[in-house]
Amino acid sequence: MDAALERFFSVAVRRASSIGASYARLWTALESSTRGGKRFRPRLVLDAYEGLGGTDLAAAAAVGAGFELLHTALIVHDDVIDRDFTRRGTPxxxxxxxxxxxxxxxxxxxxxxxxxxxxxxxxxxALTGAYRIVDGAGLPEAIRVRVHxxxxxxxxxxxxxxxxxxxxxISPDVPSVDEVIGMERLKTAVYTFEAPLQAGAVLAGAREAYIAALGDFGKELGIAYQAMDDLLGVFGDEARTGKSTLGDLREGKRTVPVAFAATTDAWPGIRRYLGKSDLTDGEAHEVRRMLIACGAETFTRTLVSSRAAAAIRALERVPPALAQRLAPVVREALDRDR
Amino acid sequence: MDAALERFFSVAVRRASSIGASYARLWTALESSTRGGKRFRPRLVLDAYEGLGGTDLAAAAAVGAGFELLHTALIVHDDVIDRDFTRRGTPxxxxxxxxxxxxxxxxxxxxxxxxxxxxxxxxxxALTGAYRIVDGAGLPEAIRVRVHxxxxxxxxxxxxxxxxxxxxxISPDVPSVDEVIGMERLKTAVYTFEAPLQAGAVLAGAREAYIAALGDFGKELGIAYQAMDDLLGVFGDEARTGKSTLGDLREGKRTVPVAFAATTDAWPGIRRYLGKSDLTDGEAHEVRRMLIACGAETFTRTLVSSRAAAAIRALERVPPALAQRLAPVVREALDRDR
Known part of the structure; x- marks a missing residue:
């Protein structure tokens, strides 16, 4: 997969150079922003593909690279929307x-x-590149159409x-827990979990029942993963996550624990700190204490566990070889510290 | 082509409705922003296609609709970059x-x-939609790959x-005329003229020499068209263009006439008005007078004519039926008032 991305970027940088040095530099900056990630999506494509008996690793790598580029496109635009100028500590x-x-x-x-x-x-x-890289994978027509x-x-x-x-x-209202879960699923989980897993299965020519089971697995895992992200964003170890635990609070981000807290008596106490752009460490500590006391932290951890369990149950509907590959992914999602 | 776009949006709005009313509304807003344009790109696809004997109008319409969506994507993002909240007088x-x-x-x-x-x-x-609509056109594999x-x-x-x-x-320096032409060609002319014409030819299964000739025709026409745009942006009739003739001057836009003027003695007089965000009608009148006096207006008109003539010459290399369809396009580009 790395080789597929490298090839894509080396062609692009060369073509861009013929237009000018500044354009080549943009492509180089874009390539840099594909580095350092967890390569989650390509790995899921490959897990599903190999777990279902696929053997053309080049095709799976191209599709995995396509999802990685799609991810790059989405985070680059998301950073513009969030007015963020750094990601994981670097510009x-x-x-x-x-x-x-x-x-x-x-x-x-x-x-x-x-x-x-x-x-x-x-x-x-990056967005058009994602389509291009899949297009160039030489997939049989019927499979290419489904992957697209x-x-x-x-x-x-x-x-x-x-x-x-x-x-x-921008809304002063706090969405419900279900609304937050729905948003997180749409915004991240579909393209991170469901689609890569299903694409891997489609590539392997898997039967529909397996593709559907992988969709369910990806959905549950995705929700667990995102809820875990919400926890790490407030309760994580900054040294490990590489992400300040003040960011989400200062931003007043609508997360699962926040949406839960809004339904409790602790809300008036918590609310006044959320979205406070100069929130201090001491105040953040106080918010964390209240989120724990009102049960928001426990609620979110329980949600993570129950969704992870649902993901594991979905694996009963796929062949054992595939289930064995994917079970560790769920454990990682639960035990991770970044 | 309109039918192809309508179908695309009606499917998208329906799918979006299942997620929520606000998402359906975004698709409706996007559809609105495809309306009211000149349908230049689909028309060029069709002109090239029919002029070279193509008869599957549905395929040509789908590709034309793809270019129209690509255009929409680019102007929607360009408006963000320019911080514009209106286009042609409407939000x-x-x-x-x-x-x-x-x-x-x-x-x-x-x-x-x-x-x-x-x-x-x-x-x-819109950008991914452009790929999708071409993908759904049912083109033979070899042609689809080339259109992509x-x-x-x-x-x-x-x-x-x-x-x-x-x-x-953002640069205080004024680019050369050639640099402005190069930028305008890349930014607009390739996707507006060269690519749609060549796509129409590819769809029609045309020989390579015709595809190349259409590329040259599109390039020359595109440069003429953009230089004409530069003129209309400063000297146009606002009632007809629907565009203020103060905008480009207030923005200090680097256009062909401005780049030419920067090489003349009139520059110090012109420069102090360019980029003046509160430029008055009187001052704009003065800038226009100076742009005419220093020869920038004449230079640009001459450039438009010579590039249009070069476009017409490129038509000698395509079959007469095609040349007859495309010659009027050049005349329109020259005579247009918007």
């Missing part, structure tokens, strides 16, 4: 182009807008989730 | 969602950011042009 595409402009003496607002503009362009290239349909569904869902998230972020 | 996607938020009592900066965030999402949907390659080249070029344009807009 993202917006950040690189903003910093570059400020170094050249351009005032911050203009430099930030330049960074975000460039990131919009870069995301568009899974890509389309993934993009369709991710856009819906992003839209709902944008509206959560 | 664009960013504008609709901004206005909606301000009506709900959300402060302007948040409302604007919400509008722009939504437009990023909408553009992503033309789409990829069009996106590749448009992204490069947009990047160069972003950098023009």
């Amino acid at each position: 993202n595409v917006s950040g690189v182009y903003r910093d570059d402009a400020t170094t050249a003496g351009i005032p911050i607002p203009t430099a930030e807008h330049r960074g975000m503009s460039t990131a919009i362009i870069a995301g568009d290239l 349909a899974l890509f389309d569904e993934a993009v369709f869902a991710a856009a819906a989730g992003e839209l709902i998230d944008v509206d959560f972020s | 664009n996607v960013s504008g609709v969602y901004r206005d909606d938020a301000t009506t709900a009592g959300i402060p302007i900066p948040t409302a604007e950011h919400r509008g722009m965030s939504t437009a990023i999402i909408a553009g992503d949907l 390659a033309l789409f990829d080249e069009a996106v590749f070029a448009a992204a490069a042009g947009e990047l160069i344009d972003v950098d023009f807009s």
Whole structure:
């Protein structure tokens, strides 16, 4: 999969160089932003594919690389929407182009807008690149059409989730736990879990029942994973997650624990700290204490466990060889610290 | 072509409704932003296709609709980059969602950011939709692959042009006329002229020499068209163009006449008005006078004519039936008032 992405980018950088050095540099920045991730999606494509007897690893790698590029496109645009200029501690595409402009003496607002503009362009290239890389995999027509349909569904869902998230972020109302779960599933879980697993199965020519079971498995795992993310965002170990545990609170992010807390008596106490952009460590500590006391933390952990258990149950409907490959993924999702 | 787009959107709106009313509304807003255009790209696909003997109008319509969606994606994202909330006098996607938020009592900066965030999402949907609609056209494999390659080249070029344009807009330096022409060609002309014409020819199974000739024709026509746009942006009749003749000047846009003027003695006089966000009608009149006096207006008109003539010459290399269809397009590009 890494080789497939490298090939894609080396061709793109070469073509871009013929237009100009600055365009080649954008492609290089985009390639950098595909690095350092967990390669979750390609791995799931491959797990499903090999677990169902697939042997053409090049085809699976190309589809995996397509999902990785789709992920890149979505996070690059999501960072623009969230006005984030870093990801995991290093400048993202917006950040690189903003910093570059400020170094050249351009005032911050203009430099930030330049960074975000460039990131919009870069995301568009990654998005079309995702289709291109799948297209170039030489898949049989019927399979190619189905893989593309899974890509389309993934993009369709991710856009819906992003839209709902944008509206959560500007509304004073707190959504229900189910609404948060629904948003997180659309925004991330479909393209991260369900679609890659199903694409791997489609590639392997699997029977429909297995494809459906993998969809259910991916859905449950995705919800567990995202709820775990919500917990790590507030209760995680910053040194391990590489992510501040103040960010989500300062942003007032609508997460599963927050949505749960809003239904309890602790809410008035918690609410006044959420979205406070200068929240201190001491205040964050106080919010965490209240989230634990009102049961939001326990509720979310229980949700993670029960969804993980549902995922494991879905594996009873696929061949044992596949179930054996996927069970560890669930354990990782539960035990991870980043 | 309109029917192909309508079908695409009616399916999308229905699918989106199952997720929620707000998502269906986004698709409706996106569909609205495909309306009111000149349908230039689908028409060129069809002209090339029919002019070269193609008879499967449904296939040509699907590819035309794909280019129209690609155009929508690019202008929706371009408007975010330009921080424009209207297009042709009516709110664009960013504008609709901004206005909606301000009506709900959300402060302007948040409302604007919400509008722009939504437009990023909408553009992503249009971009993937463009691939999807071509994919669904049922084209023979070899032709589908080539049409997709033309789409990829069009996106590749448009992204490069947009990047160069972003950098023009923040640099104090004025690019050369050739640099402006190169940027305009990449940003707009490739996906508007060259790629649709070549896609129509590929669909019709045309010989390579015709495809190449159409590429040259499209390139020359595209440059003429964009240079004409630059003229209309400053010297046009607002009532006809529907576009203020103050916009480009206030923005300090790097156009062909501006790049030419920068090489003349008139530049110090012109420069101080360019990028003046509160430029008055009187000052704009003065800039126009200077652009005419220094020869920038004449230079640009001459460029339009010579490139149009080159386009006409390229038509000598295609069958007469095709040349007869395309010659009027060149005349329109020259004589248009919007």
